[in-house]
Amino acid sequence: xxxxxxxxxxxxxxxxxxxxxxxxxxxxxxxxxxxxxxxxxxxxxxxxxxxxxxxxxxxxxxxxxxxxxxxxxxxxxxxxxxxxxxxxxxxxxxxxxxxxxxxxxxxxxxxxxxxxxxxxxxxxxxxxxxxxxxxxxxxxxxxxxxxxxxxxxxxxxxxxxxxxxxxxxxxxxxxxxxxxxxxxxxxxxxxxx
Amino acid sequence: xxxxxxxxxxxxxxxxxxxxxxxxxxxxxxxxxxxxxxxxxxxxxxxxxxxxxxxxxxxxxxxxxxxxxxxxxxxxxxxxxxxxxxxxxxxxxxxxxxxxxxxxxxxxxxxxxxxxxxxxxxxxxxxxxxxxxxxxxxxxxxxxxxxxxxxxxxxxxxxxxxxxxxxxxxxxxxxxxxxxxxxxxxxxxxxxx
Numbered sequence: 001x002x003x004x005x006x007x008x009x010x011x012x013x014x015x016x017x018x019x020x021x022x023x024x025x026x027x028x029x030x031x032x033x034x035x036x037x038x039x040x041x042x043x044x045x046x047x048x049x050x051x052x053x054x055x056x057x058x059x060x061x062x063x064x065x066x067x068x069x070x071x072x073x074x075x076x077x078x079x080x081x082x083x084x085x086x087x088x089x090x091x092x093x094x095x096x097x098x099x100x101x102x103x104x105x106x107x108x109x110x111x112x113x114x115x116x117x118x119x120x121x122x123x124x125x126x127x128x129x130x131x132x133x134x135x136x137x138x139x140x141x142x143x144x145x146x147x148x149x150x151x152x153x154x155x156x157x158x159x160x161x162x163x164x165x166x167x168x169x170x171x172x173x174x175x176x177x178x179x180x181x182x183x184x185x186x187x188x189x190x191x192x193x
Numbered sequence: 194x195x196x197x198x199x200x201x202x203x204x205x206x207x208x209x210x211x212x213x214x215x216x217x218x219x220x221x222x223x224x225x226x227x228x229x230x231x232x233x234x235x236x237x238x239x240x241x242x243x244x245x246x247x248x249x250x251x252x253x254x255x256x257x258x259x260x261x262x263x264x265x266x267x268x269x270x271x272x273x274x275x276x277x278x279x280x281x282x283x284x285x286x287x288x289x290x291x292x293x294x295x296x297x298x299x300x301x302x303x304x305x306x307x308x309x310x311x312x313x314x315x316x317x318x319x320x321x322x323x324x325x326x327x328x329x330x331x332x333x334x335x336x337x338x339x340x341x342x343x344x345x346x347x348x349x350x351x352x353x354x355x356x357x358x359x360x361x362x363x364x365x366x367x368x369x370x371x372x373x374x375x376x377x378x379x380x381x382x383x384x385x386x
Contacts, residue, residue, distance in 0.1 A: 045311050047271055050245040053261065068246065071261040078240055082275060084282035087316025091277070118238050123280025 027096045027131045027138070030176040031081065037174050044180060046083030046090060052076055078115045085180060088187070089124035091116060092179075096131045102156040103130055105149070113150050116143035125187055129169065129179060132159065139166035140182040220289045220324045220331070223369040224274065230367050237373060239276030239283060245269055271308045278373060281380070282317035284309065285372075289324045295349040296323055298342070306343050309336035318380055322362065322372060325352065332359035333375040 025033075031048070038044045057070035079093040093112050097103045108128065119126040126143035145165040149157060167186070170178045218226075224241070231237045250263035272286040286305050290296045301321065312319040319336035338358040342350060360379070363371045 039311075042311075042314070045271075045308070045315055050243040052243040053246050053248075053264070055246075066266060068264040068266070069262060071246070071264055073259060073261070078238075084284070084312055084315045084317040087281065089277035089280065089282040089317075115238070118232075118235075119277055121235070122238055122277045124238075124277040124282075 027094050031094055034175050034177045044085035046081055048081050079112050091119045091124050092127045092129055094129040096133050098133050100134050102158045104156045105154060117147055120144055138169045138177055140169050140179055141166040220287050224287055227368050227370045237278035239274055241274050272305050284312045284317050285320045285322055287322040289326050291326050293327050295351045297349045298347060310340055313337055331362045331370055333362050333372055334359040
């Protein structure tokens with residue numbers, strides 16, 4: 001087992017009373033804060049990819065500064081997050097649903113699911129992080145569980161499907177979406193050195 | 194050993210005579226073409242990250258289209274390329290130099306080298322791809338060779354350093370910067386199944 005020492009800064013935060021107001025944060029912010037914390041405690045390097053933008057027009061003012069004056073959002077060809085943890089390649093997409101009862105499959109782009117299929121084939125750890133906002137539950141869903149449903153043309157996955165095929169991701173003040181704890185449990189269990 | 198079958202399309206290209214005019218392409222284009230080929234032959238998923246852009250102003254015209262009217266380039270916090278190959282996390286930065294005799298260290302941002310240091314610590318494969326444009330030579334340089342030079346405050350690395358610490362990356366018509374062949378040689382040699 002590797003020990004991940006908390007730094008002073010982290011300890012100071014941990015000593016504060018739990019502030020449930022954080023729970024209202026968008027999933028993306030919670031994941032970014034989690035990734036920043038993982039980096040801070042020297043555990044993993046996982047980043048959100050920038051949104052791809054097609055640049056049409058740029059004004060160059062000085063050598064250092066350039067102002068983009070016309071550009072458009074592009075559809076990402078992969079998922080939003082990837083990185084490295086204990087030598088393994090991690091790749092995931094994160095989505096929120098405001099439904100209590102099910103997740104519409106259309107909130108995940110087909111090309112993102114195809115990308116996750118490739119990641120599995122090349123030996124990476126591929127998953128989704130799905131938050132049921134109203135229920136305040138965030139699930140880790142292995143991509144190899146969701147791909148058969150997608151291939152079968154399923155239009156939505158009921159909440160119960162997540163309790164059966166996913167894992168509830170623990171919430172902590174400093175690690176708001178502690179997905180690495182789930183990965184430790186399900187992917188690394190036979191790989192302790 | 195895993196076999197990577199070439200598809201018809203790839204075979205057709207391979208049958209053409211070698212076109213050395215490609216050699217004038219910028220390194221980035223060559224690497225993008227190489228990554229597209231690796232994806233096409235189902236060998237690895239490696240992508241260039243989009244350039245991070247700070248968006249200041251957007252005009253929404255219809256629901257689908259939004260025109261960005263003011264935005265600025267940001268400094269990337271990581272390297273340009275990462276991906277997955279045979280279960281391993283790959284991470285690299287690619288740079289060209291027009292010098293015949295040496296590579297100025299300043300062409301690589303310090304924070305990119307620090308990122309590569311982390312990648313090594315977390316068990317990923319971290320490297321640089323350096324092209325000497327005038328010499329038409331492209332080197333694979335393991336990050337753990339260049340980091341001690343950076344830490345020692347070395348301002349430039351002579352060409353001979355690359356012949357000693359790097360590996361010349363083979364050039365093929367379809368795989369213009371075949372860096373995975375180098376990785377197979379130096380990282381995977383004791384991991385064949």
